Amino acid sequence: MTDGLSANLQHLETSATIAISAEARRRKAAGEDVIDLGAGEPDFPTPQVPAEAGIRAIKDGKTHYSANEGILELRAAAATHLSLLSGGRPVNADHIVVSNGSKQSLFNACFTLFGPGDVVAIPAPAWVSYPQIVHLARARPVMIAGDPEWSLKASVKDLARMLPGATGLILCSPCNPTGAVYTHAEIRAIAQWATERKVWVIADEIYRRIHYGTGPAPSFLDLPEDLLERVVLITGVSKTYAMTGWRVGFALAPAKIAKAMAALQSHTTTGANHPAQFAAAAALGDERVEQDVQRMVGEFRKRRDIVVSRFRQDLPGVEFVDPLGAFYFFFRVDSFGKITGTDFCTRLITQSGVALVPGAAFGDDRWVRLSYAAATDSIKQALDRIVSFARKLGD
Ligand code: PMP
Numbered sequence: 474m475t476d477g478l479s480a481n482l483q484h485l486e487t488s489a490t491i492a493i494s495a496e497a498r499r500r501k502a503a504g505e506d507v508i509d510l511g512a513g514e515p516d517f518p519t520p521q522v523p524a525e526a527g528i529r530a531i532k533d534g535k536t537h538y539s540a541n542e543g544i545l546e547l548r549a550a551a552a553t554h555l556s557l558l559s560g561g562r563p564v565n566a567d568h569i570v571v572s573n574g575s576k577q578s579l580f581n582a583c584f585t586l587f588g589p590g591d592v593v594a595i596p597a598p599a600w601v602s603y604p605q606i607v608h609l610a611r612a613r614p615v616m617i618a619g620d621p622e623w624s625l626k627a628s629v630k631d632l633a634r635m636l637p638g639a640t641g642l643i644l645c646s647p648c649n650p651t652g653a654v655y656t657h658a659e660i661r662a663i664a665q666w667a668t669e670r671k672v673w674v675i676a677d678e679i680y681r682r683i684h685y686g687t688g689p690a691p692s693f694l695d696l697p698e699d700l701l702e703r704v705v706l707i708t709g710v711s712k713t714y715a716m717t718g719w720r721v722g723f724a725l726a727p728a729k730i731a732k733a734m735a736a737l738q739s740h741t742t743t744g745a746n747h748p749a750q751f752a753a754a755a756a757l758g759d760e761r762v763e764q765d766v767q768r769m770v771g772e773f774r775k776r777r778d779i780v781v782s783r784f785r786q787d788l789p790g791v792e793f794v795d796p797l798g799a800f801y802f803f804f805r806v807d808s809f810g811k812i813t814g815t816d817f818c819t820r821l822i823t824q825s826g827v828a829l830v831p832g833a834a835f836g837d838d839r840w841v842r843l844s845y846a847a848a849t850d851s852i853k854q855a856l857d858r859i860v861s862f863a864r865k866l867g868d
């Protein structure tokens with residue numbers, strides 16, 4: 474699509490996840506009966522405490538530029554929050570940079586750390602925006618196929634097979650699109666491997682709190698300091714607090730990198746939305762909001778169980794990744810015959826009115842992603858439609 478456009482955009486494609494939600498909205502507006510299980514965003518309203526803090530911030534005139542790196546209230550709240558999630562370890566608020574959503578934090582990190590000639594490893598299937606963001610930094614993404622026997626996760630052995638001289642690795646756990654979660658031992662092994670080879674790790678932990686095991690999912694922050702010298706941790710409020718539209722995310726990075734990322738965004742966005750930062754600060758660490766989070770995660774868990782048991786019961790033999798975190802269910806469609814994920818999703822939305830995301834968006838079109846961040850009744854109705862559609866394919 475680069476005719477007449479800068480080489481900066483030579484690999485650019487519109488985000489497939491965003492495009493599918495837009496397509497579902499368009500069909501609904503045109504009067505079609507479409508259930509959208511494509512979008513990866515919580516369907517719950519933003520909890521009252523942050524919502525009111527945002528309104529108060531606007532009324533109090535917090536409506537001008539904020540510091541590039543974000544307001545101190547939010548950086549301090551984020552540091553305390555991250556510290557508490559990882560057993561009270563020290564987290565320095567000065568190493569946190571707040572951005573307009575963690576998508577911008579990821580962009581800042583990649584643009585700061587990588588450039589022409591750099592190779593960045595991305596365990597695949599992977600969230601659609603990682604390779605795109607690496608390309609925008611003019612570096613080269615290399616997709617490392619995850620092990621199908623191991624929830625499509627990449628091991629140190631898989632990483633060792635990657636091109637020598639790689640500069641970076643982007644790791645997402647809990648994983649979008651698979652729902653897989655890396656264990657503490659796996660994270661430690663990857664961090665050790667990266668430290669030895671001087672590879673920068675961008676650890677996307679945006680789904681850390683949406684975990685169906687005990688407590689938050691294992692994190693790079695659970696590791697000792699000497700394994701974190703080349704780690705940039707990405708998180709934000711979008712998923713945990715149902716705050717996707719507020720656009721607040723943040724990165725925790727070594728001092729020099731944090732400073733560079735703040736300087737970078739001083740020329741792009743001048744920092745994050747100012748009142749939204751107060752809303753995010755109010756969300757972190759408030760007891761009432763904690764209860765909202767527990768309730769939302771509990772709901773996600775119930776919906777996950779509904780999806781898993783329905784697939785087990787009505788589509789036995791269909792392979793899927795055991796979903797341990799996030800709100801995605803990733804299943805394989807090639808057992809239905811000669812059909813790609815893209816064909817499956819195109820036919821499903823046209824014939825049965827359910828929007829899902831083809832695996833092609835994540836690097837493997839034998840699979841399809843279903844997001845269960847939707848009302849339970851819609852999920853049940855969508856499952857009825859998926860089951861009867863899939864059974865017909867098998868006939
Ligand atoms: N990382 C992952 C893995 C995601 O799924 C998303 C979804 N939007 C993001 C980052 C970006 O989230 P946001 O910009 O809303 O913080």
Ligand code: GLU
Nearest residue numbers: 488490491511512513514
């Ligand atoms: N991350 C979500 C998804 O994968 C939201 C859309 C996006 O930002 O890609 O569906």
